[in-house]
Amino acid sequence: xxxxxxxxxxxxxxxxxxxxxxxxxxxxxxxxxxxxxxxxxxxxxxxxxxxxxxxxxxxxxxxxxxxxxxxxxxxxxxxxxxxxxxxxxxxxxxxxxxxxxxxxxxxxxxxxxxxxxxxxxxxxxxxxxxxxxxxxxxxxxxxxxxxxxxxxxxxxxxxxxxxxxxxxxxxxxxxxxxxxxxxxxxxxxxxxxxxxxxxxxxxxxxxxxxxxxxxxxxxxxxxxxxxxxxxxxxxxxxxx
Amino acid sequence: xxxxxxxxxxxxxxxxxxxxxxxxxxxxxxxxxxxxxxxxxxxxxxxxxxxxxxxxxxxxxxxxxxxxxxxxxxxxxxxxxxxxxxxxxxxxxxxxxxxxxxxxxxxxxxxxxxxxxxxxxxxxxxxxxxxxxxxxxxxxxxxxxxxxxxxxxxxxxxxxxxxxxxxxxxxxxxxxxxxxxxxxxxxxxxxxxxxxxxxxxxxxxxxxxxxxxxxxxxxxxxxxxxxxxxxxxxxxxxxxxxxxxxxxxxxxxxxxxxxxxxxxxxxxxxxxxxxxxxxxxxxxxxxxxxxxxxxxxxxxxxxxxxxxxxxxxxxxxxxxxxxxxxxxxxxxxxxxxxxxxxxxxxxxxxxxxxxxxxxxxxxxxxxxxxxxxxxxxxxxxxxxxxxxxxxxxxxxxxxxxxxxxxxxxxxxxxxxxxxxxxxxxxxxxxxxxxxxxxxxxxxxxxxxxxxxxxxxxxxxxxxxxxxxxxxxxxxxxxxxxxxxxxxxxxxxxxxxxxxxxxxxxxxxxxxxxxxxxxxxxxxxxxxxxxxxxxxxxxxxxxxxxxxxxxxxxxxxxxxxxxxxxxxxxxxxxxxxxxxxxxxxxxxxxxxxxxxxxxxxxxxxxxxxxxxxxxxxx
Numbered sequence: 001x002x003x004x005x006x007x008x009x010x011x012x013x014x015x016x017x018x019x020x021x022x023x024x025x026x027x028x029x030x031x032x033x034x035x036x037x038x039x040x041x042x043x044x045x046x047x048x049x050x051x052x053x054x055x056x057x058x059x060x061x062x063x064x065x066x067x068x069x070x071x072x073x074x075x076x077x078x079x080x081x082x083x084x085x086x087x088x089x090x091x092x093x094x095x096x097x098x099x100x101x102x103x104x105x106x107x108x109x110x111x112x113x114x115x116x117x118x119x120x121x122x123x124x125x126x127x128x129x130x131x132x133x134x135x136x137x138x139x140x141x142x143x144x145x146x147x148x149x150x151x152x153x154x155x156x157x158x159x160x161x162x163x164x165x166x167x168x169x170x171x172x173x174x175x176x177x178x179x180x181x182x183x184x185x186x187x188x189x190x191x192x193x194x195x196x197x198x199x200x201x202x203x204x205x206x207x208x209x210x211x212x213x214x215x216x217x218x219x220x221x222x223x224x225x226x227x228x229x230x231x232x233x234x235x236x237x238x239x240x
Numbered sequence: 241x242x243x244x245x246x247x248x249x250x251x252x253x254x255x256x257x258x259x260x261x262x263x264x265x266x267x268x269x270x271x272x273x274x275x276x277x278x279x280x281x282x283x284x285x286x287x288x289x290x291x292x293x294x295x296x297x298x299x300x301x302x303x304x305x306x307x308x309x310x311x312x313x314x315x316x317x318x319x320x321x322x323x324x325x326x327x328x329x330x331x332x333x334x335x336x337x338x339x340x341x342x343x344x345x346x347x348x349x350x351x352x353x354x355x356x357x358x359x360x361x362x363x364x365x366x367x368x369x370x371x372x373x374x375x376x377x378x379x380x381x382x383x384x385x386x387x388x389x390x391x392x393x394x395x396x397x398x399x400x401x402x403x404x405x406x407x408x409x410x411x412x413x414x415x416x417x418x419x420x421x422x423x424x425x426x427x428x429x430x431x432x433x434x435x436x437x438x439x440x441x442x443x444x445x446x447x448x449x450x451x452x453x454x455x456x457x458x459x460x461x462x463x464x465x466x467x468x469x470x471x472x473x474x475x476x477x478x479x480x481x482x483x484x485x486x487x488x489x490x491x492x493x494x495x496x497x498x499x500x501x502x503x504x505x506x507x508x509x510x511x512x513x514x515x516x517x518x519x520x521x522x523x524x525x526x527x528x529x530x531x532x533x534x535x536x537x538x539x540x541x542x543x544x545x546x547x548x549x550x551x552x553x554x555x556x557x558x559x560x561x562x563x564x565x566x567x568x569x570x571x572x573x574x575x576x577x578x579x580x581x582x583x584x585x586x587x588x589x590x591x592x593x594x595x596x597x598x599x600x601x602x603x604x605x606x607x608x609x610x611x612x613x614x615x616x617x618x619x620x621x622x623x624x625x626x627x628x629x630x631x632x633x634x635x636x637x638x639x640x641x642x643x644x645x646x647x648x649x650x651x652x653x654x655x656x657x658x659x660x661x662x663x664x665x666x667x668x669x670x671x672x673x674x675x676x677x678x679x680x681x682x683x684x685x686x687x688x689x690x691x692x693x694x695x696x697x698x699x700x701x702x703x704x705x706x707x708x709x710x711x712x713x714x715x716x717x718x719x720x721x722x723x724x725x726x727x728x729x730x731x732x733x734x735x736x737x738x739x740x741x742x743x744x745x746x747x748x749x750x751x752x753x754x755x756x757x758x759x760x761x762x763x764x765x766x767x768x769x770x771x772x773x774x775x776x777x778x779x780x781x782x783x784x785x786x787x788x789x790x791x792x793x794x795x796x797x798x799x800x801x802x803x804x805x806x807x808x809x810x811x812x813x814x815x816x817x818x819x820x821x822x823x824x825x826x827x828x829x830x831x832x833x834x835x836x837x838x839x840x841x842x843x844x845x846x847x848x849x850x851x852x853x854x855x856x857x
Contacts, residue, residue: 044563045717047758061757066563081757088754092723116747117727127716146558146716149541151726153716 003071008078020064020075021049031064031077032086032106034093034177035128040137042066043129048089052076061085083110091115097123100178124180127153131172131181141165144172155181243518246526247404254401257392266301266343267321270330271384273308273470274463274502275624279329281316287332291339301343304393307471307506309384311371312624314354319366319384326366327352357621357643371622374641376603378611379587380464380627383471388506391513394474400519402590406482407527410593415486416442419589422597423609428454428545428582429657429686430762431608431675437579441569442487444577449489452573452580453480454550455496455503458542459658460709462689464613464625465583469496469503472587473510477533479586481520482593484531487579492531494583495550497538507535542713546761547572547580549715560715561761582687584613604630608674612685616642618692619649631672634664638692649694653777657686659706659713660766662773663699682773684766698795699778700785704732706770714763721764724755728771738798740786745775794856797841801857804845806831808853815845815854 002013007020007027014023019042021031034046042065049064054074061081076082090106095117097103103126107115129146132155136142143166147156157163173181244250268288272281285305292301309317314328320342327338327349334352341347353362354369363369386393394400406415420435441449453476457465469476480492496504511533514520522530536554538544544559551573553559572578588610592600601609608630614637617623621643628637634654638644645651653663656673662683664671671677675685693702707729716722728751731744752768759765775782784790791799804815804824811829823839826832834845834854846854 042563044760045719047719047760050758063563063760068565085754085758088751089719089758092719092727095727096723116743118730120726126719127722129717146560148716149543149558149560150710150712150714150716151722152712153722 003069005069005071006074008076014069016070017068020051020053020062020067020069020073023069024051024064024075024077029077033065034126035130036065037130037134037175040130040133043133046089046126046128048086050082050085052079052082086110087112092117093126095119097126097178097180100124100126100180102177102179124178125155126178127155128177129155130175130177131155134171134175139167139169139171141167143167243516244525245518247408250395250400250404250525254395254398257396261396265299267304268301268338268343269304269306269319269321269385271307271309271315271317272305273383273467274500275308275312275467276315276317277502279315280331283332284316284318284330284335287335288339291335295339297339297343301339304387305389306385307383307388308380308467308625310375310377310380310467310625310627311369311622313622317384318352324366325364326354326369328354371624371626371641371643374632374636375627376611376629377627378591378603379475379584380468380471380613380625382475383467386472388471388473389509391474391510391517394472398594399474399590400478402593403478403481403519404525406485406593407525407529412442412486412488415482415593418597419486419592422592422600423604423607424585424588424592424600425608425675426582427584427588427612427687429660429684431685434581434585437569437581438483438486440567441577441579444570446577448491448576449487450573450576450578451480451484451487451489451492452550452554452578453492453494453583453586454545454547454580455494455500455507455583456538456545456550457500457687458497458545458713459660459687459689461617461691462615462658462687464615464688466500466503467625468583468587468613469500470506473503473507474514475590476507476583476586477510477514477520479589480533481524481531482589483579483581483586485529487577489579490530490532492533493536493554493573494533495536495538495544495554497544498540504535504537511535541715542710543715543761543763546763548761550580551578560717561763563760584687605672605674607676612673612688614688614690616690616692618654618690619646619694619697620644620692621646628673630674633670633672635669637673637690638669642692645692645694649696651692652695652697653693653699653702655683655691655693655702655706655770656689657684657766657769658689659709660684660763660769661686661689662769663693663702663777664773665777667777682769682776684769696793696795698736698791698793699774699781700732700735700791701793701795703770703774704729704736707732707767710763710767714767718758718760718764720755720758721760721767724751724759724764725767727751728755728768732771735782735785736791736796736799738785738789738796740782740789742786744786745779745782749775792856794843794846800841801836802834802839802841802843802846803855803857804832804834805853805855808851810851810853812850814848814850818844818848820844 001016003016004011004013007024010027012023012027024031031049033049035043044063044066050061051064053062087110094103094107095115098119132144132146135144143163144155144157147154173183316330318327318330337349341349348364355362416438424434425431426434455465455469484492541559543549544553546561549559549561568578570577604610611627611629613625613627616626626641653665655663664681664683668681678685711725711729714721714725734740752772755768756765789799794800809831813828816824821838821840823835824832
């Protein structure tokens with residue numbers, strides 16, 4: 001059922017219960033996000049996509065990636081509060097991953113010259129969980145997961161031993177917004193692949209890294225590449 | 241054990257239990273909850289059993305292994321019925337005197353009585369103890385009185401009569417409305433009205449519904465849920481069955497952290513007994529209502545006390561909170577409508593049903609009804625559990641019940657609500673404690689932990705401690721909580737180690753407000769409370785740390801020095817002898833000196849000096 005909602009003063013018709021971020025996209029309004037992907041279930045971890053919503057005369061801050069659109073709702077995507085939250089998220093992430101180009105660009109757009117927080121040792125993973133969720137929800141194998149909690153949280157194979165379910169599709173490397181996952185041959189056993197982030201062993205490559213000629217993964221890769229291309233494009237749009 | 245198949249059966253069984261117990265036996269109640277066990281109460285029980293057998297008193301004396309009595313400071317605690325004589329800090333060697341004097345001759349053993357530290361007066365009986373006098377024991381009444389592993393004990397004090405009343409004389413909607421009008425609010429900390437939650441869930445579409453009791457108590461210094469589960473597990477089970485009947489659930493879970501083995505044990509025994517009696521299972525009391533309870537053990541993550549994380553943990557995945565909506569009342573455990581309440585909330589339900597909502601709502605303040613169990617810990621004299629009416633002031637709790645601050649020190653602050661709560665200063669000590677006043681003061685009710693601090697606590701260090709706790713207990717899913725806590729901890733550590741900068745307070749405040757609004761779950765949203773409340777009430781301490789590089793409490797080692805007051809020092813050499821670094825010099829009967837270069841600030845001299853000549857500078 002289509003319902004009307006107002007996004008930054010524009011009336012948009014959207015499916016009831018659809019995430020606000022999609023409604024905003026329809027209205028041509030870009031909401032930045034680092035953990036949302038159309039083909040995945042909303043996760044709500046980066047908090048970058050927060051918007052102000054007025055519903056039943058109540059004004060509150062919600063994440064647009066998982067807050068369902070309902071009739072009579074009014075959404076504001078660029079208020080002072082929203083901008084403040086986005087700046088802080090980027091500032092904190094920039095302190096965590098000072099060398100990630102995507103974050104640097106975002107910071108520049110928001111007018112952040114440098115993070116006021118203490119920079120941490122070189123780290124490129126922002127823990128958005130896209131790789132993990134893509135592996136689980138789209139690929140359907142759960143070769144990697146999120147291990148530990150708090151500041152020790154990291155992406156890893158279960159128990160950090162070589163994954164025997166990884167099909168080597170490479171989707172994690174494509175979907176990663178910071179480019180921190182790279183699959184490289186293991187130095188000791190060259191057929192075994194290592195997920196560079198944290199050195200987690202994945203399954204050996206059946207085709208000696210000749211991805212272009214690999215018949216097993218050719219078709220699968222094409223589908224995923226399309227999704228990724230679309231995802232990357234949305235970032236490029238934001239830069240304009 | 242005979243199956244109870246109707247309400248008449250239940251009342252008959254109760255009658256027969258009471259009749260059997262009518263004999264005039266002396267009953268020795270000894271606390272066997274975790275606190276008293278740590279004080280070796282198991283050894284006391286063994287000695288007691290030996291002594292009774294030796295003297296052949298099995299027919300005259302019965303031992304009752306109870307749950308927590310509340311006065312944990314004085315454990316192991318023993319009460320001898322029928323005279324209700326109260327003995328504290330009982331040791332195995334005292335058992336002989338207790339049997340020969342008190343049990344056989346009715347005399348009290350004076351050295352085991354509680355003595356008022358100020359007036360030196362002795363108190364003979366349990367109900368005369370000043371610690372208990374100001375309390376209103378309602379939920380924790382049975383704990384300490386009954387044997388939690390014996391369903392007969394619970395039945396004898398009127399247990400499961402509320403269940404009988406609800407199942408046979410009320411409709412589910414009536415139960416829900418009774419709870420709504422009682423004004424009961426969730427005891428886990430959020431304070432959401434329990435009845436409203438039940439009403440929403442009972443109206444939610446779906447055939448399968450679940451009910452969950454949250455016993456994943458993780459706050460440092462809080463143990464009321466544990467004591468309730470250990471001391472009165474049947475009341476929680478009864479509350480859950482009534483709740484399940486009200487919302488139409490047929491399966492329930494009690495989520496208990498694995499660090500509470502006795503609680504798990506007692507709950508498991510209680511569930512087994514209730515099942516045998518037919519109070520759990522199919523066709524309860526022949527009303528056609530089916531309900532079962534399973535125990536689910538938490539694996540030690542603090543965040544699993546958050547409702548969505550807890551449900552995900554029961555489902556078998558790693559416990560990380562998810563965004564709401566959808567709310568658990570519509571989509572909870574395995575996507576089904578689910579009610580989750582704290583174990584203490586369920587403990588309230590039987591009382592509300594049997595005594596009525598009017599009785600319940602007559603207790604407490606306008607917006608917070610009933611009584612609440614708090615765990616009073618820290619630098620207070622009478623540590624333990626206290627149950628008071630909502631609206632009791634902090635002063636009454638800390639000074640009248642808690643007996644004031646240890647060693648004559650001055651009260652500085654009380655941290656309520658665990659790591660997500662706030663520090664309340666002396667200026668607010670006459671504030672009535674309820675959900676709303678605590679929130680206004682920048683703290684939260686939480687599950688009811690109260691950590692009392694005296695002048696030797698540095699508030700910046702306290703804030704740092706709680707942030708450090710949460711740093712490793714945050715699930716790490718959302719950016720504000722994970723990265724915000726990391727940076728907050730970094731800044732607070734800098735301040736405590738003397739590297740504080742002028743802008744730090746501003747950044748901390750900004751970061752705290754950001755985390756409050758942008759975090760995914762309640763843990764992140766309330767995590768900055770210790771920082772915000774200490775900045776609000778103890779800003780001068782932050783400023784002293786940052787600008788003057790001084791820690792007046794003598795906690796932050798880089799920011800103070802120990803000096804000996806030459807006028808007060810009488811040269812007893814105690815500090816000199818005990819100093820591990822030989823940093824103190826001086827002749828006998830002459831003032832001593834501390835060599836600042838050698839001093840490692842261990843604080844031994846400071847705590848040893850009887851004349852308080854060692855000072856923090």
